Amino acid sequence: MSNRDYSMAFMDGGLGDKAKARYRKRRKALAKTVGMPYVIYGLDQGPGGGNPWDSHVPVIYQDPELLYLTGVNQLNTALLVDPITGADILFLAPHDAKKEFWEGKQLGVGTKAIEKLSKEITGFKDIRYIDDLNEAILEVLKASKKRSIGTFWHEATQGKKRVAQDSNYRFKKQLERLLAKERPSTKVVNIAPQAWDQRLVLDKEDIEDMREANHLTGYCFQDVLVAKKSLKTETDVAGYLNGQLQMRSPFGQSFPSIVAGGKNACVLHYTKNNDPLPKKGLLLLDFGLRWNHMHADISRTIPVSGIYSPLQRVLMDIVLKTQKAVQKATKPGATLDSLNTLAWDTLNGLLEKKVLAKGGLAKLEYETAPHRIGHLIGYQVHEGDPFRNYNDVALKPGMVISNEPGLYGYFELTINRHRYKEWIGIRIEDDLLITGRGCENLSIDIPKTPDEIELLMAALV
Template identity: 30%
Template sequence: MINCALPNSEFVTRRQQFIDQMADNSIAVFFAGKEVTRSNDTEYLFCQDKNFLYLTGFNEPEAILIMVKSGDGQSFLFCREKDPFQEVWHGKRVGAEKAQSHYAFDQAFNLADFKEKFTELLGNKEQLWFCHGIDKANEQQLMSCLAKVKGQSRQGITAPNIIFDCQEVVNEMRLIKSAAEIAIMKQANVISGGAHQRAMEKCRPELYEFQIEAELLHEFARHGARHAAYNSIVAGGDNANILHYTENDQPLVDGELLLIDAGGELHGYAADITRTFPINGIFTEPQKQLYQLVLSAQDKAIAAIKPGVTLGELNDIACEVLTQGLLALGILIGDYQQLLNDKACKKYFIHGLGHWLGLDVHDVGDYQMKNKRQSRPFQSGMVLTIEPGLYIPADAIDVEEKWRGIGIRIEDNILVTDLGHENLTVNAPKSIKEIESIMAAQK
């Protein structure tokens, strides 16, 4: 299952696509992530800044990418220098020489040369591009160099008079996935779907939530997704009504449901899958009714996905199904159309229907909010989640007792294609029959 990362040609193409969108005679700067201290002299596992990763494929901390738009454009990388002593303690470094040849930058330098070289490149440029909101130390470094160039005006050197936030440019590029990206995301989904099935197979009453979490992490890692894309939610019973529950420290109770929201990260790309199933392997009748309602809402929303449709329109579809179902079950009371107009189902469906997915779990990209509706038309190459849910806390005294303490969410990852869509979440069981059959086989 372990696959190679994206080819270097992919990153070269991305850099050129970015340069093509830059203003003439401009310069852009992107910073790599930094190692973060966990405690005393230990660090969290390094996670590269996703914009930097998208444009370079270079996975070391503290590096800097410069792109210059003059002529056809050029790219420069600054990275940590080779250091035998540091490499013995902390791991191998690529170094500038290998970085230039292997990653196909026009030039590469040691990080210590950045200020001098950047100041030189900044001279006589008209615009400076970077993503606003970056680490303050990095921004101060840029402003220091800019001030130095401004101080050279007597020598006839001019400084950029426009500072441009280029985050939206990168966001738009990242929103439409290439064939190579889609291949990785498909694989991430297969790995993550297998982990959800493993969780169903291993689940038993009186195990703890963290023991099921361990099964997920095991399945991710043994197929090449060493890291979870986000902190896994393994929520038994009423814990499922806490949307971002990550304590995962409670025992699993016979007769309750288990909601798992978890996905692996493969070569930087995230899967984001949610499944809900009975801890003992058999849905009760109330659980079954609510579960099938959520599944029906998801199925109908996914079926409508194609270019030109919007997430706002899908949300309307899901709300229609949920409102009708909640009314039929007696959880909502009143006139259907009025309940729909009042968005009454949102009392129990308390989050959005989905979000973009890619290098980040909640990936970048404009949703084009108009009147609080996500009105951006889908395009081929977008990937999004569809995740309706119903949440009825244990203390919800305004509903019948049989519904209380039930939290259900079902989430798949969907690729928009030229003709419609493709569900990437192919092997995570979600029908009642599939789930009960798999869990029965393990008893």
């Protein structure tokens, strides 16, 4: 069943009818690993939905784990799976004609017709009303005779404070309250470790989508290089770049673009994007688009004038060499921690040799590392648990990480008897797919060296 009207309510990842089997297989595999019933509860309001003045809701907003297991991108959705009784139940809100009139087609329950259609589209044989979730949980626990139920959440300790920041955690508390009242002997178990083991290794289709996301993001960057001459402010560039990203993907941007000229690039997550461009400075762009479930996350640093100064070239070269060293060391068994150490050791060594030992000055606004060299990418642009407990976990084939060395500060260097002085922020970021023996750079076609970028900026105006 292919129905264009429902194409954002149920994401088929470009697989059409085969998508149903893909999600079902994932649900079953996870049930087998955890060996007990599990329940995943989605969002009941969109991002920003708690505040009446915040009207920005991205196209894809559902909880990534629920999306991963069902493809359903609608609010008020939940999933209950049990390996013993074979339960595989999707919970939806009642069909609401008025809501549909405003927002377009929605999956739901309440009439025979909508239930039949929702089953056909999602591949679930058992679809129920979201308010019947608690009842179904108790029913499944009773039938499967288990004294534990799994759900997915994250928490960590920061100092003395226990921190938890997601909607999954709120649901876990809700589930505990229900069980305390109705089945006091039943424990709530965190299935996040098993869920991450499954989700971090991308399948063939996700890898193809990651390739496509990188590919299309590359076109957007080349378009900026072509248009650069007519763009005078960060706002101009951001508007143009965001427009290109949005034109090329119905799934939207991976995250709000960073467009930072000169010293602004020393603010790592700069999103103010409203200063004039420094005529002789550098411009840092960190951007990407989403393709189906996958995200591209790319950074490039270009000269506003079209030509890098000799100092800018020296610093670009240091960052590029660092990136190359990291790529070379990225393979199964390596960890993000080991790559992180290698990256900043390499970069600081090069800075010593190419700048400080030559009478130059480097005033960095950090000790040795401005940020981590990379993060996992997948169903979220920062994939993996939000507290990054994965940094010391061995990388496996099928995982994707970012490789994003950067250099930020005030620099001086004498080259050919001229003293160059400048505030500079450089970040160059590619997405690497871990393969059997090493890695593949998915961003390889996106120009990044000074020679390539100068050539494009000169040739295309």
